Amino acid sequence: MISKFLSLESEKKNRILNAALKEFAQKGYKNGSTNEIVKSAEISKGLLFHYFKNKRELYLFLFDYCIEVLLDDFYNKINLSQSNIIERLRQFSMVKIKMLERYPDIIRFVEVAFKEDSIEVKNEIEERTNKLSDTNLKKAFEGIDVSRFKEGIDVEKAINIIIWTFEGISNTEIKKAKLTPLGKIDYDRIIDEADVYIEMFKEWFYK
Amino acid sequence: MISKFLSLESEKKNRILNAALKEFAQKGYKNGSTNEIVKSAEISKGLLFHYFKNKRELYLFLFDYCIEVLLDDFYNKINLSQSNIIERLRQFSMVKIKMLERYPDIIRFVEVAFKEDSIEVKNEIEERTNKLSDTNLKKAFEGIDVSRFKEGIDVEKAINIIIWTFEGISNTEIKKAKLTPLGKIDYDRIIDEADVYIEMFKEWFYK
Amino acid sequence: MISKFLSLESEKKNRILNAALKEFAQKGYKNGSTNEIVKSAEISKGLLFHYFKNKRELYLFLFDYCIEVLLDDFYNKINLSQSNIIERLRQFSMVKIKMLERYPDIIRFVEVAFKEDSIEVKNEIEERTNKLSDTNLKKAFEGIDVSRFKEGIDVEKAINIIIWTFEGISNTEIKKAKLTPLGKIDYDRIIDEADVYIEMFKEWFYK
Amino acid sequence: MISKFLSLESEKKNRILNAALKEFAQKGYKNGSTNEIVKSAEISKGLLFHYFKNKRELYLFLFDYCIEVLLDDFYNKINLSQSNIIERLRQFSMVKIKMLERYPDIIRFVEVAFKEDSIEVKNEIEERTNKLSDTNLKKAFEGIDVSRFKEGIDVEKAINIIIWTFEGISNTEIKKAKLTPLGKIDYDRIIDEADVYIEMFKEWFYK
DNA sequence: AATGAATGAGCCTTCATTCAT
DNA sequence: GATGAATGAAGGCTCATTCAT
Incomplete structure (x- = not known):
């Protein structure tokens, strides 16, 4: 039906x-x-x-x-x-x-x-x-x-770390939003936050 | 009561x-x-x-x-x-x-x-x-x-990455365990798995 | 609903x-x-x-x-x-x-x-x-x-007495009825009873 | 027990x-x-x-x-x-x-x-x-x-009227009290009120 | 296609009463 | 005498689902 x-x-x-x-x-x-x-x-x-x-x-x-x-x-x-x-x-x-x-x-x-x-x-x-x-x-x-990764890096694990980190950021922000009166998510802050981590990952993992 | x-x-x-x-x-x-x-x-x-x-x-x-x-x-x-x-x-x-x-x-x-x-x-x-x-x-x-961290590392963010990664490992393993008939968690594998990540973090973050 | x-x-x-x-x-x-x-x-x-x-x-x-x-x-x-x-x-x-x-x-x-x-x-x-x-x-x-009332009579109080008396009659009769096997109320008796009181009130209150 | x-x-x-x-x-x-x-x-x-x-x-x-x-x-x-x-x-x-x-x-x-x-x-x-x-x-x-009653008065009924009237007064006053915030009964008022009715009854029923 | 009256199992909670200690 | 843990029937109410129209 x-x-x-x-x-x-x-x-x-x-x-x-x-x-x-x-x-x-x-x-x-x-x-x-x-x-x-x-x-x-x-x-x-x-x-x-x-x-x-x-x-x-x-x-x-x-x-x-x-x-x-x-x-x-x-x-x-x-x-x-x-x-x-x-x-x-x-x-x-x-x-x-x-x-x-x-x-x-x-x-x-x-x-x-x-x-x-x-x-x-x-x-x-x-x-x-x-x-x-x-x-x-x-x-x-x-x-x-995958060729951009530095040699010696376990690529699969590196990707995991990146994914989990992004998940961690989202979850943390959602939790924060829940505590504010209107529950509004501040997307711009998340983007800025994520960018900092992205820079760290690039430096760490890339040639 | x-x-x-x-x-x-x-x-x-x-x-x-x-x-x-x-x-x-x-x-x-x-x-x-x-x-x-x-x-x-x-x-x-x-x-x-x-x-x-x-x-x-x-x-x-x-x-x-x-x-x-x-x-x-x-x-x-x-x-x-x-x-x-x-x-x-x-x-x-x-x-x-x-x-x-x-x-x-x-x-x-x-x-x-x-x-x-x-x-x-x-x-x-x-x-x-x-x-x-x-x-x-x-x-x-x-x-x-905190003095063991390399200079220039954003310590707070580094800790976050470590925490989220450990969470990611646990969740992944628990999910895997759910799919096996008995739902048994293979703790030894998790420990080995975690050790690899730990080595990565040490190398990356520590002097 | x-x-x-x-x-x-x-x-x-x-x-x-x-x-x-x-x-x-x-x-x-x-x-x-x-x-x-x-x-x-x-x-x-x-x-x-x-x-x-x-x-x-x-x-x-x-x-x-x-x-x-x-x-x-x-x-x-x-x-x-x-x-x-x-x-x-x-x-x-x-x-x-x-x-x-x-x-x-x-x-x-x-x-x-x-x-x-x-x-x-x-x-x-x-x-x-x-x-x-x-x-x-x-x-x-x-x-x-209200003009039928004798002069000097407190009309409000007179009306109260009349009302309370009628209530008293009903209650008494209902109580009596409860004690009889079938609980039937003998309406004719009540009417006769009430009429006697009504006569008393007329004589007392009216010109 | x-x-x-x-x-x-x-x-x-x-x-x-x-x-x-x-x-x-x-x-x-x-x-x-x-x-x-x-x-x-x-x-x-x-x-x-x-x-x-x-x-x-x-x-x-x-x-x-x-x-x-x-x-x-x-x-x-x-x-x-x-x-x-x-x-x-x-x-x-x-x-x-x-x-x-x-x-x-x-x-x-x-x-x-x-x-x-x-x-x-x-x-x-x-x-x-x-x-x-x-x-x-x-x-x-x-x-x-009972000898004080005027001749011709139905004494039993007269007594009923008196009793029912007193009951009516009490009930009315209790109802009034319920409507006031504290529910206090004004005993003095009841006594005064009752006295007026008593005078009426004396005049009506007694020689 | 569309309605909404009708069902009844299941829910949480209260309470007088019993009984082993 | 005195305790209070233990019982289970009964209470008001909700809700997915069915069915005659």
């Missing part, structure tokens, strides 16, 4: 999508209420369950949909011909940040979904996440030129 | 503690069921609420209790006279890993609690977490000798 | 109304059980709370509904052009008695509601009661001709 | 009595909590049920005890040689008021008990109340001299 949902008129489809997105992003799987979703999407209870067999299917569909939207946009914005890995990782950070601005609800939902603990969806989400990492890591580092 | 609970005979106390721990670790605050807890602790409904005013008090008590257990053990195992920061961080990683073996449920619970989103306990948990970070970061880096 | 309830098919609506009425009349607010109500109305738990947000809203709705029914009928039966106060009070007593026959459950519920002590509804009920007294006392004594 | 309770040392007995009195006066039978009673009487749960088989027995005992205290004091204060009925009724009012000041908790409890609706105790209370009325009405009007 999801196919029927997909061929729905755009306006109503989006109303449903957004309502569900917001509800689950805010309250997680178990706590998210289909009641609230239909209310805020202004459709009837029955209709939701006409398109989606149950809450679980809706949630999982939403996850797949979000990932698709994000990945699509992500790779459109990445210049895969840039072979310098540090520059490419910098691009990743930039694009991530731009996407946070563009799809705040989707990103919120996906973030929350990643840490979802409800047994009912947990495994399914983890499975999809793992599949994603595999394919995408490969794609993300396609065409990377 | 929590005091009454604390002076309970060890066996029953542990039955209750473990039942609650497992339930909340698996399903989070909102989804965790006191029904299940009493069932698996083999006590009556009434008794749980004899000791704990409500679900929220039980959850928060559990959190405090777990943190106490973990911190106690953590600082017992750390040699605070080791002033070399990389060595101290290596100690942290080792101890963390040992604790994962020793208190798997407690650690699982605390991890889940940190990301708990239920409005009913979220703020309380965040507050406690912040208090903890403040006191413990200071304690953890007490007596650290 | 009460509006939905109101536009329900008469038969089911009445089943719910009567079930709630009887339960609360018998056991009061706190002790009245929504479980019992749904059981005796033969509807599901969920449905009751589909129509009424919670027990409190159901109770208060019931009160408003009863008052409306009673007042409507009351003023339909009173001849407001009768300006003789004693005659009007006699009418009141007669109508009251007729209504006791017609709406025994409603009257029972309202009586119990007036003396309800549960903090959760007490104030709300009192507030509504006060509003009612204000408007209705005026309406009840509209167009009353 | 109640006999054991009665021979308890005065201080503890009163602690229990008062705790129960206050709890039930405030919350009624069903809502009154034995938990609260033992807590405020500072005795153990078990002890309460050692003396009283169950909550019901405690409640009913309390009722009997209160009635006994009140009646004892009442008749001590009434001058049964006063044969003028209006004067005797005036005495009743005075004594009632004095007792309200002296035993506020007991009176509150008894008032609430009279209107108690819980099926578990309702009938028992009603039965006792009826027995009381019978014996006490006789005692209250013992030695009344």
